[in-house]
Amino acid sequence: MTEDPPTFRLEVPSETRFLGLVRDVARKMAELSGFDDATAEKIALAVDEAATNVLEHAYHGAGDRVVRVDMDQGGESFCVDVVDDGDPLDPARLRGELDIPGLEKERRTGGLGVHLMGRIMDSVTFQRAARGNVCCLVKHKRPAPAGR
Amino acid sequence: MSELSVETREMGEVSLIYPRGFINAHTVRLFEAEIQRAVLAKRFKLVVNCAGLAYIASAGLGAIMGAIEEVRENGGDIRLSELNETVRNIFEILGFDRLYEVFPTEMEAVLSFRSQGS
Numbered sequence: 001m002t003e004d005p006p007t008f009r010l011e012v013p014s015e016t017r018f019l020g021l022v023r024d025v026a027r028k029m030a031e032l033s034g035f036d037d038a039t040a041e042k043i044a045l046a047v048d049e050a051a052t053n054v055l056e057h058a059y060h061g062a063g064d065r066v067v068r069v070d071m072d073q074g075g076e077s078f079c080v081d082v083v084d085d086g087d088p089l090d091p092a093r094l095r096g097e098l099d100i101p102g103l104e105k106e107r108r109t110g111g112l113g114v115h116l117m118g119r120i121m122d123s124v125t126f127q128r129a130a131r132g133n134v135c136c137l138v139k140h141k142r143p144a145p146a147g148r
Numbered sequence: 149m150s151e152l153s154v155e156t157r158e159m160g161e162v163s164l165i166y167p168r169g170f171i172n173a174h175t176v177r178l179f180e181a182e183i184q185r186a187v188l189a190k191r192f193k194l195v196v197n198c199a200g201l202a203y204i205a206s207a208g209l210g211a212i213m214g215a216i217e218e219v220r221e222n223g224g225d226i227r228l229s230e231l232n233e234t235v236r237n238i239f240e241i242l243g244f245d246r247l248y249e250v251f252p253t254e255m256e257a258v259l260s261f262r263s264q265g266s
Contacts, residue, residue: 041234049205052207112210115242
């Protein structure tokens with residue numbers, strides 16, 4: 001997404017109690033973009049997971065920061081930027097296959113959210129930009145042609 | 149509907165857990181505590197009836213994953229029933245439907261423990 005103004009901007013305090021609001025707004029915006037209910041639900045979950053990542057890994061639970069969610073539904077894709085000014089994401093969290101039995105054995109549950117985001121959206125990227133850390137989630141309004 | 153409420157009922161050896169609302173990073177502690185309460189009481193045969201569950205984020209799946217080893221080591225299991233389309237989709241996206249037994253009805257989930265004789 002460029003620096004053009006988003007269709008909709010939501011800023012919430014960095015507290016988990018606002019995750020439901022983020023999710024509700026994301027679902028509504030996805031519906032307005034033309035996605036069916038089931039897909040809109042999944043997109044909303046991906047945005048919830050991105051915001052949760054910010055709270056846990058960028059702000060480490062601090063409740064006095066801001067999570068910004070920019071949504072742009074005007075083009076061929078629905079684009080959501082989740083922006084924070086906390087610590088950047090550890091790139092190690094983005095590597096590797098999901099191994100649920102392995103996680104269970106180690107009593108670890110981390111990384112599920114990133115995998116969910118990747119499987120729901122067409123593209124998930126993490127950038128360090130002047131405006132902060134940006135998790136950019138993209139869902140095409142029409143499926144990409146086969147072979148792409 | 150409140151964000152989440154969780155009740156537990158007992159049916160013989162099986163504990164039935166009823167989350168109502170949604171489970172995300174904000175509400176997961178309540179769900180996790182209810183699973184832990186059963187485990188601490190050495191009740192390892194658990195059925196999570198998802199009929200009242202609107203959606204579950206990775207935090208909720210993590211709560212199940214965090215308990216499953218101890219539960220299975222003690223001869224039990226965490227089984228699920230009555231998933232709505234949204235929750236079933238989330239399970240399928242991560243492949244949880246292949247790792248956890250999911251039943252259409254609560255009674256089928258309860259009876260599955262009896263049929264295995266555990």
